[in-house]
Amino acid sequence: MSAVNGTDGEIGMNGGIGMDGGIGMDGVNRAAGRQRTEDERAPRVEAGPLLHIEDLQVDFTTMHGSVRAVEGASLSLAAGSTLAIVGESGSGKSTTAMAAIGLLAGNGRVTGGSIRFNGQDLVGLPEAGMRHIRGRQIGLVPQDPMSNLNPVSRIGTQVGETLLTHRLATRRDVDAKVVEVMEAAGIPEAERRSRQYPHELSGGLRQRALIAVALACRPQLLIADEPTSALDVTVQQVILDQIEQMTHQLGTAVLLITHDLGLAAERAQDLVVMHRGKVVESGPAARLLEDPQHPYTRSLVKAAPSVAAVRLAPGAFAATHQGGRPGGHPAPDGGTTGASGPPAAAGSGSTASGPAGAAGAPVPTAAATASGPAVDEPLVTITGLTKVYPVRGGEDFHATKDVSLEIPRGTTVSIVGESGSGKTTTARMLLKLITPTSGSITFDGRDVLDLDRAGLRDFRQRVQAVFQDPYSSLNPMFTVGRIIEEPLVAYKRGGARQRRDRVLELMEQVALPSSMFRRYPAELSGGQRQRVAIARALALQPELIVCDEPVSALDVLVQDQILRLLRHLQDELGLSYLFISHDLAVVRLISDYVCVMKDGELVEAATSEEVFTNPRHPYTRRLLASIPGNELQIDTDVA
Amino acid sequence: MLRLIGKRLLLLIPTLIGLSILLFLWVRALPGGPATALLGDKATPEAVARVNEAYGFDRPILEQYFIYMGRILSGDFGNSLLTNRSVLEEFAARFPATLELTAFAMIFAVALGIPLGYWAARNVGRWQDQLAVLLSLMGVVVPVFFLAFILKWVFAVQLGWLPTDGRQDPRIDATHYTNFFVWDGMITGEYDAAWDALLHLVLPGVALGTIPLAIIARITRASVLEVQNADYVRTARAKGLAPRLIRDRFVMRNALLPVVTTLGLQLGLLISGAVLTETVFAFNGIGSFLWDAIFNLDFPVLQGFIIFIAVVYSLINLLVDVSYGLIDPRVRVS
Numbered sequence: 001m002s003a004v005n006g007t008d009g010e011i012g013m014n015g016g017i018g019m020d021g022g023i024g025m026d027g028v029n030r031a032a033g034r035q036r037t038e039d040e041r042a043p044r045v046e047a048g049p050l051l052h053i054e055d056l057q058v059d060f061t062t063m064h065g066s067v068r069a070v071e072g073a074s075l076s077l078a079a080g081s082t083l084a085i086v087g088e089s090g091s092g093k094s095t096t097a098m099a100a101i102g103l104l105a106g107n108g109r110v111t112g113g114s115i116r117f118n119g120q121d122l123v124g125l126p127e128a129g130m131r132h133i134r135g136r137q138i139g140l141v142p143q144d145p146m147s148n149l150n151p152v153s154r155i156g157t158q159v160g161e162t163l164l165t166h167r168l169a170t171r172r173d174v175d176a177k178v179v180e181v182m183e184a185a186g187i188p189e190a191e192r193r194s195r196q197y198p199h200e201l202s203g204g205l206r207q208r209a210l211i212a213v214a215l216a217c218r219p220q221l222l223i224a225d226e227p228t229s230a231l232d233v234t235v236q237q238v239i240l241d242q243i244e245q246m247t248h249q250l251g252t253a254v255l256l257i258t259h260d261l262g263l264a265a266e267r268a269q270d271l272v273v274m275h276r277g278k279v280v281e282s283g284p285a286a287r288l289l290e291d292p293q294h295p296y297t298r299s300l301v302k303a304a305p306s307v308a309a310v311r312l313a314p315g316a317f318a319a320t321h322q323g324g325r326p327g328g329h330p331a332p333d334g335g336t337t338g339a340s341g342p343p344a345a346a347g348s349g350s351t352a353s354g355p356a357g358a359a360g361a362p363v364p365t366a367a368a369t370a371s372g373p374a375v376d377e378p379l380v381t382i383t384g385l386t387k388v389y390p391v392r393g394g395e396d397f398h399a400t401k402d403v404s405l406e407i408p409r410g411t412t413v414s415i416v417g418e419s420g421s422g423k424t425t426t427a428r429m430l431l432k433l434i435t436p437t438s439g440s441i442t443f444d445g446r447d448v449l450d451l452d453r454a455g456l457r458d459f460r461q462r463v464q465a466v467f468q469d470p471y472s473s474l475n476p477m478f479t480v481g482r483i484i485e486e487p488l489v490a491y492k493r494g495g496a497r498q499r500r501d502r503v504l505e506l507m508e509q510v511a512l513p514s515s516m517f518r519r520y521p522a523e524l525s526g527g528q529r530q531r532v533a534i535a536r537a538l539a540l541q542p543e544l545i546v547c548d549e550p551v552s553a554l555d556v557l558v559q560d561q562i563l564r565l566l567r568h569l570q571d572e573l574g575l576s577y578l579f580i581s582h583d584l585a586v587v588r589l590i591s592d593y594v595c596v597m598k599d600g601e602l603v604e605a606a607t608s609e610e611v612f613t614n615p616r617h618p619y620t621r622r623l624l625a626s627i628p629g630n631e632l633q634i635d636t637d638v639a
Numbered sequence: 640m641l642r643l644i645g646k647r648l649l650l651l652i653p654t655l656i657g658l659s660i661l662l663f664l665w666v667r668a669l670p671g672g673p674a675t676a677l678l679g680d681k682a683t684p685e686a687v688a689r690v691n692e693a694y695g696f697d698r699p700i701l702e703q704y705f706i707y708m709g710r711i712l713s714g715d716f717g718n719s720l721l722t723n724r725s726v727l728e729e730f731a732a733r734f735p736a737t738l739e740l741t742a743f744a745m746i747f748a749v750a751l752g753i754p755l756g757y758w759a760a761r762n763v764g765r766w767q768d769q770l771a772v773l774l775s776l777m778g779v780v781v782p783v784f785f786l787a788f789i790l791k792w793v794f795a796v797q798l799g800w801l802p803t804d805g806r807q808d809p810r811i812d813a814t815h816y817t818n819f820f821v822w823d824g825m826i827t828g829e830y831d832a833a834w835d836a837l838l839h840l841v842l843p844g845v846a847l848g849t850i851p852l853a854i855i856a857r858i859t860r861a862s863v864l865e866v867q868n869a870d871y872v873r874t875a876r877a878k879g880l881a882p883r884l885i886r887d888r889f890v891m892r893n894a895l896l897p898v899v900t901t902l903g904l905q906l907g908l909l910i911s912g913a914v915l916t917e918t919v920f921a922f923n924g925i926g927s928f929l930w931d932a933i934f935n936l937d938f939p940v941l942q943g944f945i946i947f948i949a950v951v952y953s954l955i956n957l958l959v960d961v962s963y964g965l966i967d968p969r970v971r972v973s
Contacts, residue, residue: 103876105868135879142877147870152892152967161888162878197968213878 048119050079050253051100051221057112058095058104069095069108071277077253077270079220082244084256084264084285086300087274088555093257096274097223100255101138102130117221136166139214139252141243143226145206149198155182155209156194162216178216185212186242204235211243218250225257232418232582233626240267259556261300262585263628265289273297303560377445379544379576380407380430385439387425399425401600403439407544412570412577414587414608416623417597423580426597427546430578431465432456443544461491464537468549470529474521480507480532481517487539506535509572510565527558534565538573548580563590585627588612596620643964647957651950658949659711662942663704669938672696676936677720711946717939721931726943729928734947735818736806736924737917741909743840744848748905752852753898756859757891763864771856778853783912787846787919794842804921807836843920847913851905858901862894869893896967903959907952
């Protein structure tokens with residue numbers, strides 16, 4: 001059923017997109033399918049690929065003149081196959097894809113090269129002609145399912161519009177066809193869902209609806225622009241499977257745009273790596289990962305958490321610093337497996353970290369300085385923390401249920417979970433931003449929930465926060481200097497001069513050039529802004545920093561830099577972190593202990609190594625299995 | 640939906656009670672008290688005392704309030720000090736005129752404002768846009784009464800295209816049932832009377848509708864600019880939909896949401912803003928009546944008018960909220 005007629009797109013008109021196809025054997029089948037397609041197409045006029053982009057050049061007109069977003073990009077995609085464009089934001093990957101479907105933003109223009117689809121050059125094709133190709137022959141699955149559906153229109157209407165426009169349905173049979181397509185996209189109770197509005201559906205279901213829209217007319221090419229980066233990990237995998245299965249059955253070729261190298265390698269046969277508007281490398285996925293040629297691809301392979309996590313255990317960071325981290329930190333539920341585990345031993349044989357005490361090496365300073373007064377007592381102890389939100393006319397909503405955990409001094413404890421798992425609620429309760437319904441939190445031996453004015457003042461200085469979105473968590477009206485200085489002013493630390501010196505010192509600590517002192521957040525990149533947020537958090541010399549998804553808005557390479565910075569600061573200043581993230585790969589890079597949350601409950605808590613090598617709870621296993629690229633088993637020795 | 644309406648109507652009760660207390664106290668705080676207001680400031684102390692007794696202004700204040708409330712609840716807002724006719728009667732005769740004028744102004748503002756805003760947004764940055772922005776700016780900065788004078792002078796006095804004042808040519812012998820003159824003309828078949836009444840509405844309606852037009856145009860422009868860059872509009876284009884469908888179902892339906900909100904606010908303002916326009920055009924509506932009431936301290940009329948406006952305003956806003964729910968499914972649920 002995967003016979004693909006490359007040119008006219010008539011794919012079994014009466015067969016429907018039924019779910020009867022075999023899912024398990026796609027690897028081989030698809031390759032075979034592609035082979036066949038090429039054979040069939042051979043005698044045709046042009047035996048070229050389905051999509052062939054050559055020397056593409058895209059310019060955007062901005063207030064500061066013309067900006068070249070894509071420069072000389074070339075790629076080729078055969079019918080029925082999958083090609084992934086990988087790159088960071090601003091690399092031109094999305095722009096290339098949008099140029100192919102003729103949907104560049106208003107100020108963008110193709111200024112050179114050609115985009116051949118089925119042999120027809122789409123560059124310069126009038127809008128009316130393009131309209132017959134869009135939706136009919138090229139489908140688009142966009143990134144964010146929350147913003148890509150018309151909020152005031154029913155799901156069924158939005159799926160049906162495509163069918164009606166391209167005359168694949170009539171007013172009479174459109175409803176039935178819509179349900180059929182939605183079922184094929186894996187939407188349960190399709191008929192009821194078709195009458196609902198977007199806001200009544202979960203993110204995963206909305207993305208399925210968008211897949212239904214994109215594939216309703218059985219196009220020859222599907223452009224999937226970061227189709228899952230706005231979704232939870234476990235949902236991500238299901239959605240990608242859905243796309244893969246459906247396009248396989250329809251014989252649709254896929255152009256996958258993603259920032260995630262691991263994901264790309266797992267889903268596509270061929271990769272194209274873009275950087276600053278140029279294609280820096282392209283080729284079969286496996287070769288690119290195992291033997292990247294271009295330095296940029298190499299750095300990307302090295303930094304991509306999903307790929308690199310396997311190798312870069314936490315110890316890899318420790319190896320770069322001399323300051324030994326507290327050796328035998330007590331694990332939350334007994335045992336010191338983490339300390340004697342692989343990270344310390346493998347990471348840095350010669351430095352004085354783990355084995356210091358055991359071997360009796362002549363470097364006792366490490367233990368003495370780092371351990372400080374009360375190593376045994378954890379900095380934070382959370383017991384039975386519960387937050388209940390009453391729901392009117394319904395059952396109360398438990399944001400967190402009986403959560404208990406400890407944060408040992410100088411360590412990083414991570415809470416991992418999907419949206420709605422209660423991880424952020426827990427963090428906010430620790431920050432005393434919301435009041436728990438029951439349970440207790442102690443910080444350095446004092447009850448946090450029962451602090452008096454002076455106690456709270458002290459607590460607020462010793463605990464700081466770094467939030468997810470560096471674009472909205474900094475006051476746009478303040479200069480960088482003023483933002484970092486703010487806490488110093490609030491707590492009356494020193495005179496104007498001293499504060500200024502301290503700000504410059506902090507900027508140096510987070511590797512921000514002092515020339516940024518008078519800049520505004522809008523002039524900074526995402527990574528620089530997050531550095532500002534970190535500097536601000538450090539200003540009062542806190543002991544604990546609560547990091548709520550601090551790197552999830554950043555590109556991989558920047559992510560890597562910020563994580564290294566956090567680790568470096570921890571070593572230097574003896575900080576403790578509570579690290580909140582949905583991204584297991586990132587968590588693996590930074591954590592000493594990992595707590596896994598699901599539906600408000602803590603389902604697993606152990607040392608990082610334990611969780612990643614020997615997960616006990618089925619949910620943890622599912623999360624781990626969802627990391628893209630986890631099963632690639634690629635030896636990425638590129639460092 | 641019914642629950643929403645019920646809830647909003649219930650909310651009206653405390654609003655009106657609060658308002659009635661304020662109005663009640665205001666009358667008592669008039670210089671010399673209500674009796675002086677009734678008799679004029681040359682009244683003798685004896686006359687004042689007589690009036691105080693007759694109207695119960697000498698009783699304890701709480702008692703007075705309950706008497707006052709009792710009257711209002713039974714629909715008795717007192718008599719106008721000027722005409723000596725009941726306030727309600729006066730309103731019934733004049734309010735249709737104001738409503739007709741307001742409706743004309745609103746239709747004018749919406750029918751021109753939304754397309755103007757859309758046109759500006761589609762041509763953002765070009766001369767069309769700049770022209771639209773300039774026009775809407777002028778619409779806001781020119782005072783209503785001044786615009787009214789200009790319009791009257793140009794189109795009525797100089798060009799003679801339209802009548803200068805009044806609601807209808809007095810020479811037309813029209814039958815009036817509802818006091819909505821245009822409507823009356825339609826139902827009685829006196830089309831010439833209806834047409835004449837309509838012509839009389841044009842100049843005051845345009846003068847009154849200019850500010851709302853400018854505001855609607857600006858909000859539509861901003862809203863369309865935002866919505867046309869929304870992800871779902873791009874997705875609509877990716878489906879290959881026709882531009883018209885995209886405009887109607889994707890851009891305009893979403894862009895009009897904030898416009899509807901302003902409509903309600905504007906409509907309320909129009910009714911109280913009709914005062915100046917009606918005065919300029921000698922348009923015998925509630926506005927010109929109020930004008931006289933203010934200058935003569937005709938407090939029964941003012942009290943009645945303020946309560947009346949409060950009720951109308953609340954009802955209009957309720958109407959807007961209900962219609963908002965009809966076009967935005969997200970509001971319906973919550």
